[in-house]
Amino acid sequence: MKPIAQLLKEGTVLGDGGYLIELERRGYVDSGSGREKVGTGKGSGQFTPEVAIENPDALRELHREFLHAGSRVLQALTFFGTREKLDRAGYGAQTEKINHAAVRLAKDVAGDKALVAGSVSRTQLLEREGMGALDKARDHIAEQIRLLKDAGVDFLILETFFHLAEMKGALQCAAESGLPAIATMSFRPLITQCTDGHTPAECAKVMAENGAIAVGANCEQEPKRMLPLLSEMRAAVNAPIAAQPAAFRTTDGCQCFTRQPAFPDDLETIQISRREFEEFGKLAKAEGIGYVGGCCGCNPAYIRALARGLADAK
Ligand SMILES: [Zn+2]
Numbered sequence: 001m002k003p004i005a006q007l008l009k010e011g012t013v014l015g016d017g018g019y020l021i022e023l024e025r026r027g028y029v030d031s032g033s034g035r036e037k038v039g040t041g042k043g044s045g046q047f048t049p050e051v052a053i054e055n056p057d058a059l060r061e062l063h064r065e066f067l068h069a070g071s072r073v074l075q076a077l078t079f080f081g082t083r084e085k086l087d088r089a090g091y092g093a094q095t096e097k098i099n100h101a102a103v104r105l106a107k108d109v110a111g112d113k114a115l116v117a118g119s120v121s122r123t124q125l126l127e128r129e130g131m132g133a134l135d136k137a138r139d140h141i142a143e144q145i146r147l148l149k150d151a152g153v154d155f156l157i158l159e160t161f162f163h164l165a166e167m168k169g170a171l172q173c174a175a176e177s178g179l180p181a182i183a184t185m186s187f188r189p190l191i192t193q194c195t196d197g198h199t200p201a202e203c204a205k206v207m208a209e210n211g212a213i214a215v216g217a218n219c220e221q222e223p224k225r226m227l228p229l230l231s232e233m234r235a236a237v238n239a240p241i242a243a244q245p246a247a248f249r250t251t252d253g254c255q256c257f258t259r260q261p262a263f264p265d266d267l268e269t270i271q272i273s274r275r276e277f278e279e280f281g282k283l284a285k286a287e288g289i290g291y292v293g294g295c296c297g298c299n300p301a302y303i304r305a306l307a308r309g310l311a312d313a314k
Pocket residue numbers: 018218219220246295296
C-alpha cells in the first residue's frame with residue numbers, strides 16, 4: 001500500500017467506522033445506560049476497547065466486513081485506549097496488551113489491501129479535572145502513541161477531541177513519534193465551536209499548523225449537519241479535509257447526538273439511513289473532502305453506500 005499522504009494526493013480516501021456501537025449491537029460491548037457517568041468513576045468501561053482481547057473474533061470479523069465494503073484504511077480499535085481511561089474501566093494493567101492486540105488484529109485483516117491507523121482520542125481528563133490536567137493528558141497520549149508505533153500502525157487518526165488544546169498536545173506527540181496524523185475534532189453541543197471555544201476554522205488552522213496531514217471532524221453529527229462546518233474548515237486551510245460523521249439524526253436545538261434524549265438506549269429511533277451516506281459520498285468530492293469514513297451508528301453497509309456515492313461522483 002502507498003502511504004496515506006500519497007493516497008490523499010491521488011483522490012478521496014475511503015475509511016471505515018464506527019466500531020464500538022456496532023460491536024455493542026452485536027453483543028460484545030456494554031455502553032448503554034449502565035455506562036460510566038462522566039466524573040463519577042462508576043459504571044462499566046464505557047466505550048473502552050477491551051473487546052480486542054476479550055472477543056477478538058468479533059472485532060476481526062468487523063474489520064473483514066469493512067475491508068469487503070471497500071475501506072482502504074482500517075482503524076485499529078484503540079479508541080479510549082489510554083492507560084488512565086482503561087484504568088477507570090478496570091483494564092489499566094492491560095494497556096499494552098489491548099493496544100497491541102487491536103493493532104495486530106487490524107494488520108492481520110488488512111494485509112496489503114488496506115492501511116492500518118491507530119485511533120487516539122481525548123483522555124477525558126480535561127472534562128474530569130479541568131484544563132490543569134493538560135500535561136497529564138499529553139503524557140497519557142504520548143504513551144499510547146508509543147505503543148501504537150511499536151505495534152506497527154501506518155499512521156494515526158486523532159479523533160473525538162472536544163478541546164483544541166488537548167488536540168494540539170496530541171499532534172505534538174504524533175510529530176515526536178514521526179507518524180503521520182489525521183486530526184478530527186468533535187463539536188458539541190453546537191457545530192459553531194468546540195468545548196474550549198474555537199470555531200471550526202480556527203481548529204482547522206491550528207491542527208494544520210501542528211502538522212496534521214488532513215483536518216476535519218468526526219462523530220456527533222450526521223453528514224448533512226456536519227457539512228457546513230467542514231466547508232468552514234475547507235475555506236480556512238489548504239490541508240485535505242477529513243470527515244467521519246455519525247449516523248444519528250441531530251436537531252437545530254441540539255446539534256450532537258450524545259445529548260439527544262435518545263442517547264444511549266433509544267439510538268435506533270434516530271438512526272439515519274445508509275442512503276444519506278451515499279449522498280454524502282456524492283457530495284464529498286465537490287466539497288473538497290479528502291478522507292471519508294463513519295463513526296457511531298455507521299457500519300459496513302453504510303461504508304458500502306459511501307463507496308457507491310464516491311464512485312458515482314467520479
Ligand atoms: Zn462516534
